[in-house]
Amino acid sequence: MEKHGFALTPLTADKLTRLQRDPQYKKIEQADIDYFRSVLPESSILEASKCAEETILGYVSDWYNLYRGSSSVVLLPCNTEQVQSILKYCNDQHIAVVPQSGNTSASGGSVPVFDEIVVSTKMMEEIRSFDSLSGALVCDAGCNLEKLDKYLADYGYQIPLDLPAKHLCRIGGNASTNAGGIRQMRFGNLHGSIMGLEVVLPDGTVLDNLSTMKKDNTGYHLKNLFIGSEGTLGYITAVSIQAARIRPAVNVLMLAFPSYEHVVQAFDYCKKHLSETISAFEVLDQDSIRCIESVGFQIPKGSAFPIGDHHNFYVVMETAGSIEEDETKRVNAFLKELLEQEIAIDGAIASTPEKRESFWSWRTKLPPAIVQTGPHSIHFDISMPIPKLYQVVHDTRAWMEKQGMIGRDVKAVYGYGHVGDGNLHLTIPALIDSESLREEIDEFVYTWLTQYSGSVSAEHGIGLMKAPYLTYTKSVTMVQQMQRIKNMFDPNGILNPYKLFPKDNELWEGQSVRKRVRAANCGC
Amino acid sequence: MEKHGFALTPLTADKLTRLQRDPQYKKIEQADIDYFRSVLPESSILEASKCAEETILGYVSDWYNLYRGSSSVVLLPCNTEQVQSILKYCNDQHIAVVPQSGNTSASGGSVPVFDEIVVSTKMMEEIRSFDSLSGALVCDAGCNLEKLDKYLADYGYQIPLDLPAKHLCRIGGNASTNAGGIRQMRFGNLHGSIMGLEVVLPDGTVLDNLSTMKKDNTGYHLKNLFIGSEGTLGYITAVSIQAARIRPAVNVLMLAFPSYEHVVQAFDYCKKHLSETISAFEVLDQDSIRCIESVGFQIPKGSAFPIGDHHNFYVVMETAGSIEEDETKRVNAFLKELLEQEIAIDGAIASTPEKRESFWSWRTKLPPAIVQTGPHSIHFDISMPIPKLYQVVHDTRAWMEKQGMIGRDVKAVYGYGHVGDGNLHLTIPALIDSESLREEIDEFVYTWLTQYSGSVSAEHGIGLMKAPYLTYTKSVTMVQQMQRIKNMFDPNGILNPYKLFPKDNELWEGQSVRKRVRAANCGC
Incomplete structure (x- = not known):
């Protein structure tokens, strides 16, 4: 099998040896499939053993061809009630779940690491309501961004989010990752424009928070916890968003x-x-x-x-x-x-x-184009003060030249991005597929970033890729508070495991990767 | 004593008989004052017994002259460390605390109900940094909004928030209440424009989340939990906010x-x-x-x-x-x-x-002007679909006429507000000071609102005034999740007690006030 004309990436389980499958999660059995069959139509269940390999690959491997899991089943619920049934069952049975929308994550956040089951929003594509005076749109999480934009155009509106993956991504995933994109300087971020969410918690509880009010100061703004939580707290089933007037x-x-x-x-x-x-x-x-x-x-x-x-x-x-x-x-x-x-x-x-x-x-x-140039691109999504934005390219290139890496390990170092948001995509097409090379470069770039209080993820999220680096941006105290919230909403940890949070032995304030690795090796 | 030329409102404890002082909170003793003296300068401690009555009144009674508490001490810490010392001590000692900024809350959210101590941001007024290229402003929570605006004007920027109380309110309170105001249609809401917060938790932990990055997708966006939490989860000590370019x-x-x-x-x-x-x-x-x-x-x-x-x-x-x-x-x-x-x-x-x-x-x-017309104004801050915005005035007036209330209980019914945000301030100058009249009108208006999925608070927050009505807008499930978050951050419940949450016997989905009152009376 190939992806974008290159060999398929190895299984993540074989590639990222730092990770071990957590034995607390149940392996899928026939009885589980039988249960899913009792609550979902046949077309909503894709069993890996009964499908074409490329069908399943579309769900278990990421668009960038960096990560690949080995789920035995993919579920495509059609409505909120079906999501409730699935999550409640998985929570009771300790079955790990990866919520997935358009599967365009650039951080490995939307695919399984081991054998977690994928629960996709793809079959939830209804527009629930649109108010052409206020611009309030309420729609299912599986609605494609480009299709929503076309729907709104008839009313003189557009979706307040635009990104190159617009034709592939879905609004539930956009909300879940707090997607940024190329017009954020006009539209602002999704915390500002999303007015409400419908979310299913792991125990099957539905948070019906689909407000269409621009102003609604009635208690904690819980929706904002789920925006950007990368599917680790709940499963977003619908979104209420403030559409923007088209300016012709x-x-x-x-x-x-x-x-x-x-x-x-x-x-x-x-x-x-x-x-x-x-x-x-x-x-x-x-x-x-x-x-x-x-x-x-x-x-x-x-x-x-x-x-x-x-x-x-x-x-x-x-x-x-x-x-x-x-x-x-x-x-x-x-x-x-x-x-x-x-x-x-x-x-x-x-x-x-x-x-x-x-x-x-x-x-x-x-x-x-970057994906087409070779299979081993190392890409960053970092934010920092605007004047420093491009210096990271110069400094990384200089460091690599000094190390003799250019021409040997990597082809080039270049950068592009969103000036207005202080957000650069530093890109390094590598000549070899090496995790240790990636780690070495990661360490250089993220350590560089800490000088300017930059962020290790501007808009792509943490996912699997950046979990070990979360404390380069956020303090251990902050991460601990996040973990408490995770434990509150998802006490069995079934939602998107291995993602977002560093492992306990990586949770060291201000420590570099190399020091951590050394410490982990020596057991101290 | 008078306020705005009218008699001072009675003590809230005497007025709102539905509320009882929670005996779990310690009454302030000399030893507590001694402790505060050990961590704060003398000028940061106002003891009611040693101050002019009007000095203390500025902290324990609200601007609208609707609520009044009886705190024996008001503290004015000068920095984050002092807030830490105060909160940690109060948490250990079970002393109830009201965080306060400009004290311009229109829902009774910023004043004590009984004898809670007031901890004011007034002495924290430093601008920590401003980046004139990106517009990122970091400042102490006690900075006055109008002063910030004047500071930014020299750089060609303005604060992305404007409200009539600008000369009085302070940015910490604005963040804490997710203040809206008269230019939200341009600037969007504070969840969109606040980039980071520094927050002290009741146990003294500091959440150092003062990011100046417009894009920073690194874990849960915890700041958004505190924006609009009305001082019930933590004490905001500093704010990082995206200033807006002045358009001349x-x-x-x-x-x-x-x-x-x-x-x-x-x-x-x-x-x-x-x-x-x-x-x-x-x-x-x-x-x-x-x-x-x-x-x-x-x-x-x-x-x-x-x-x-x-x-x-x-x-x-x-x-x-x-x-x-x-x-x-x-x-x-x-x-x-x-x-x-x-x-x-x-x-x-x-x-x-x-x-x-x-x-x-x-x-x-x-x-x-409304406050000047009489001491008993009943004002609402509701949001609903734009075409319905004014109908609530017609319908409330018609109902009152039918009840014979106009001329007897109230002078008039009128409305003004923010069309673009679907936010109306329905205003009813009453002729008598009666809690049962207020409850009767509340019930009519909030029941009316539920027909249009409106919100009982658009921008003023819930505070003390609207706590019994929270479930008119939010489901009991949502409120229960909020309570779990409250218990997580503030397990001793020391922060702004009696506010925001309905009492347990008021937590009834879709029940009208009258039914609740009846149920409470009959003990069922």
Whole structure:
């Protein structure tokens, strides 16, 4: 079997030897399948032993081809009641469960590590209600983001979240991971725009918190605990979200800069003069552009790179306003000013919807392009103060050169991301598949980050990948409080085990990975 | 003693006979004062027996003159360490504590019910850091909102929260109550804009969660549990918040409408055509205008009512953009269109900063005007679907007329509020001070609300006032989960007791107040 043209990643159980299957979890037996059959229709039960391998693979392996579990069954409940029945049974029987939506997690958060069963939202796709005056949308957790956007467009609205995986991801997973994306600087985060959730707890209790009120200060805002909890506290079955009005006058610009400092100047200028309409400000370095060019993607018609492609930095920028004439004038004046002040070296404004899509594709096609360049990409999703954002690329590259890693272990070091959110995707295509290499690089980058009080995960979450590094960002005290909450909602620990939390021997304040590993080895 | 020119409200203990002092809480003794003296400077300890009555009153009675406690001591710690010492001691000794910031709660949430001690943020007023590129502000909980705004203005920023009590309230209290205000439609809610909190738990543990990252998906977003928890889970000592860029081109309009339906039409039109710059859309009915006129407020120079004052509804609307010329053009076109289409009957755009302030004062002076009209105002802070927003005023008035209450028990029924947030402040100036009258009206309004899945508190929180009505909005299941969280963080229940949660005998799903009272009386 292959994925994206490369060999399938080994089983996570074989790859990550630091992890052991927790024997408290029951192994699935025929009696369990029989129970699921008693509460679900036949089409909602996929048994690995009876399905095509690629069918099951779509649920047990991740999109990035980094992790693979070996579940014997995947369940696809059709409604909240069925989720209740499944969770209650699994809780009683100590069966470990991985909640899954679009399975686009970039941290290994949405696939099983060992033989946990997958419970997918895929068959829950109903829109429950939409209020075209207030913009309140209530829908099932399995609704696809792109489809929701198309539904809302008829009413003049859009989903307040946009990310390259829009065609694959589902709103339940977006809520569960507090997904960020490319237009967060316009829409804000999901803690602000999600008004309510329906959540099933492991014991089958339904938290019916589907408020459609923008303001609802009636006790603890429990929904916010589940937003970003990565499926470890409850199973999100429905979402109430504040849709955003479409602003028809959209402009997309491609800008070129000699240095990252010039990018920051342009960002500041833009926030000062276009603060009400700026909706995205995405930076790419030259290697990011090269990466897309190298895989020869079928980019849309007219997608030849719109400006000279030899500059150090590029920005794809978008504004969205109500009145086309005003917006065009403002954006033209902005570009003129940037060029005259020699902040930008080159720049173009997309003149047609096709060109807009084409400009954007240089950013949105980057994640699939990275996957196409090789099977061993090491990617980071880090946040830090904006002026420091690109320094991590320079410093990591310099460190790797000194270590003789470039050309031997890795191909290159490059970066792209969301300037406005201080969020960089540092990307390192590796030449070898080595966990110790990954750990060494992780340690360098995350230790670097702690200098600037940065975060080890900006928008991708912790998942499986970053669990050992949680205390690089959060104090042990904070993590302990999180564990208490986890124990309160999920006392049997059936929901998404091995994810998010460091193991007890990794829960050391301010310790580097290497020190931890050493300590674990010597038993101290 | 008087407050706002009226007799001081009776002690809450005498007024709300449904409440009994919980004997588990220790009464303050000299030894306790001695302890506080050992950890705080002398200026941080106000003993009721040694202070002027009005000094203590500022802490133990609320701004609305509805509730009054009888604390023997008020503490004003200067830093986080002092808060730790106080809470740890109170937790060990079972001393009940009311966290307090600006003491502007409209639900009785910030004052003691019996003899709880008040721990005020007033002496914690430092700005810890500000990043003028990203807009991340970190400051002590006691910082006054208006002062913060002035500080940020020098950098071209503003606090993403605005409310009439801005000159009095403090950011810790705003966070703790998830304050909403008059510009939430621009800034979104505090769950979206607060990036981090520093919180002291009852056992003295500090949760150091002062992230300045816009994106930080590293485990549960614990800060959101404390935002809106009304001081019942922990004591907020510092806040990290995303400031908003000032948009210099501000326009303020006063519009007049024949009916609420016309107001809704104007709102929809405005959201379609001015979605990127609309920052406030506040409705007032004619009686609200009359209320301000009746108290003869010292409104700013030039504050004669700007348009004919005999219309049924008024809207104070604000837009904020970057470029004055564009904004002026857009707003003029908007007003012209509203008048031509006969959506609005009359309208004016403020032409100077003074006029803008004057237009606004007809909205912001309303809460103090209401307090001036009499001591027994019954005010609601409810949210519901926008088209229903004003119907509650009509229906409540009709019900009261039928009951013969108008003229006998109450003077009038009127409403004003935030159209964009579906948030109305229904206001009923009463002629008598009667708890049973209040309960009767509460029951009518909150029962009415349940038809439309509205919320019993939009932005003021539950506090003491609405604790019996929490299950009109939230299910018993939800409230039980909240109670588990409360018990986890505050096992001795020392933080803000008697607030937020209904008593056990009030925790009945879907039951009306009267039924509950009857049930409580008959012991079933």
